[in-house]
Amino acid sequence: MPRRRASDPRKTPLQARSRDTYDAVLEATARILETKGLEAANTNAIAERAGLSVGSLYQYFPGKTAIFAELIRRNDAATAEGLAALVAATAGQDLASRLRALVQAAVARQFARPRLARILDYLEATLGADEALDAADERIVGSVEALLHAHAGELARPPTTVVARDMLWIAKGMIDGASLAGESDGAAVEPRVVRALLGYLGVEEDAGRGGGAIRPGGRRRARTGPPRP
Amino acid sequence: MPRRRASDPRKTPLQARSRDTYDAVLEATARILETKGLEAANTNAIAERAGLSVGSLYQYFPGKTAIFAELIRRNDAATAEGLAALVAATAGQDLASRLRALVQAAVARQFARPRLARILDYLEATLGADEALDAADERIVGSVEALLHAHAGELARPPTTVVARDMLWIAKGMIDGASLAGESDGAAVEPRVVRALLGYLGVEEDAGRGGGAIRPGGRRRARTGPPRP
């Protein structure tokens, strides 16, 4: 990994072909991370998978780190985008329903490419700070905070940034855990997360909806188990 | 007797000096991971930091991976141990108090060496399966499950393994999040986690105790923010 600043792409890809190539590199990287892991994601492998030469790769990215950074950035941006859209789309519904929608999306995302998500998390924590990421983070927390504000009356506690952040981490923790424990049925995880969030907010769960017993997830697969908090 | 695993130490350190050296390697590795990150933790650096030669290092560990594995194993074992002890020590107390004790310990641990904890998590997910780790995991979940069983009457839902696991991940998620967001005051995180856990369990928080408003954490530092669930 180069010492170079994890920064912007070397040039803003304006032409359609350039943009395609640029995207191809990112997708190739994602695919390798997902299937072979971080160690296998070297520039040669990425270039080959993306269908170009190493030399060309360096015309789009100043270095390996920048590819990862951009991958994270996009991922975060997409999340922020999706979250904001979902909050907007569910305006007017009751809090539980809206959380359900959010959690559902989060679960879907994480269960789609769990390994990739995990590696990007690791990289994000490892790589240096980045304004763009912080901006996305703020938008994400902001969306949840906005949601809470819209339901401030129903809450046992005032809606703050900290509460919003906590909620995000509760959801993330539970979903990660379920995924790592080998649960393959996202539908089983979802209500548990919603329940946890409502519980944290001190809101009684909507009696009529999905209240049922906690369904055990899929059998724990060999790998990593419960967290060591 | 278990089959010899590739990650086992090369020779069981019986003599005091050997044990010291062995521990020194582990501590050196932990220190490098904590301060310089995973990439910096190469065998030469570890050996130097531990105050011995590479050759000697390889007399205690069959390879770099084994060092990491042992580090994780010890970490997990300590957690399992601590958790079990705490559950035992708080027998007879009310559920909220007991959870408080557990969370306090967890927070203390994570805030002590956050980066190390994060890297070990990543490594644990990356490295192959390991009986010892699975055993520790089971003990950890088991302790929480036992705790729940002791308070089954107060719970809104039956205490299952899944519930126990969810609780662990809720706590881990929140603590990680707080740590990553730059919160440096563990005491501020603790009650929030307890509240989340009790909320998830559907238990009313002990009215008299620590009910207060959610205190905002320390100023968020630039570093990685909220999760993208």
Next chain:
Amino acid sequence: MPRRRASDPRKTPLQARSRDTYDAVLEATARILETKGLEAANTNAIAERAGLSVGSLYQYFPGKTAIFAELIRRNDAATAEGLAALVAATAGQDLASRLRALVQAAVARQFARPRLARILDYLEATLGADEALDAADERIVGSVEALLHAHAGELARPPTTVVARDMLWIAKGMIDGASLAGESDGAAVEPRVVRALLGYLGVEEDAGRGGGAIRPGGRRRARTGPPRP
């Protein structure tokens, strides 16, 4: 098409420059083996001698072993080729003359780079089996067998594969021995080998030709002497 073997070159060198580099590596290796021995033939030395960097070397060969393997393969192939050509070229001549031609070539080859030949022999026995080598071996034996068949009437015994193989080893043993004993005059060795081969076949040596006394070889140098059978 044969399965890709681990010892195959990493990429088939199509371009002239590539082929040159590829050959340069082989020649550098041969030269080092010849002058400094097997222990000195490390990848760094080979790369340096070949005039390229280690990295480049690994673009042409997947590993050190593959270089040796290719060296052996070429050597064997060249021998097989040469032998077959010689057998064809001498068609119609009498048996003794043809053997003389063969032995002369063998002597020339072995006396040219005796140490290299010895090391390649050792490596061939050490490295794992290899189809290509076996094929070359068969061609070599086959050539001799074909030669015998053409003169079956003159032989005291039927020409079999075993006889052909024995002849090859007789020649190899004698030439090796002479070389190791410090004989530097190939011309002195040649008639002895021919005589041994004809003797083994039970054929009277052509009276008129080279019947003379056995000339003693060059003074035995310090180096390894006669075999210990």
Next chain:
Amino acid sequence: MPRRRASDPRKTPLQARSRDTYDAVLEATARILETKGLEAANTNAIAERAGLSVGSLYQYFPGKTAIFAELIRRNDAATAEGLAALVAATAGQDLASRLRALVQAAVARQFARPRLARILDYLEATLGADEALDAADERIVGSVEALLHAHAGELARPPTTVVARDMLWIAKGMIDGASLAGESDGAAVEPRVVRALLGYLGVEEDAGRGGGAIRPGGRRRARTGPPRP
């Protein structure tokens, strides 16, 4: 391998226990060479197999090379001894019978530990010169020469050192070849070698004895085949 001169053992082992240990090291080395090959014969492995510590090993031998050297020396000495004894023991018999006896011994030796023999040959050629080895060589050649002298009248050619040496290499070559080709029946090889030697000497083979057809040896096993002379 140390640059140190491949020389005498560090001290002449006088005491019985010392001698035993010394021998144990040599036998351990031989066993490892035979079963695991040259690469596996490192000082640690040798010491362990011999049942002593590396430190002790270095009290008996100045270095690894010295162990090999001594192994070769003993091997050669034993051969020289055996050959001389056999020549003496068969005094009075006819030439063919005596050669038969010699070849039989040689075949037995080579078929007993073929890999070891091969490796020692390689080492002998690789290691520097050594007076002791030259002396053994001379005794070996001398024995054969003496044998020839005793039958000078029957020979087509005067018995010289060169002839003796050639004979030794013919035998060695053929036996090596048979062994390498996978022939496991020494009895099948023996008469072929005798025939070759008598043929080289221009002596008619004793009509009554073993004149039969050449029996094909065992099927060629995968490994190294015929020589490339």
Next chain:
DNA sequence: AATGAATGAGTCTTCATTCAT
């Protein structure tokens, strides 16, 4: 004398990055 822990130079191999074509 024996031990075996310690040493560290040396080996093979990988991979981010550059640059001539």
Next chain:
DNA sequence: TATGAATGAAGACTCATTCAT
């Protein structure tokens, strides 16, 4: 602009040898 050969620093690991106990 694209290519991909070339570079070489760096990293994991081995092993002959030494020396304190």
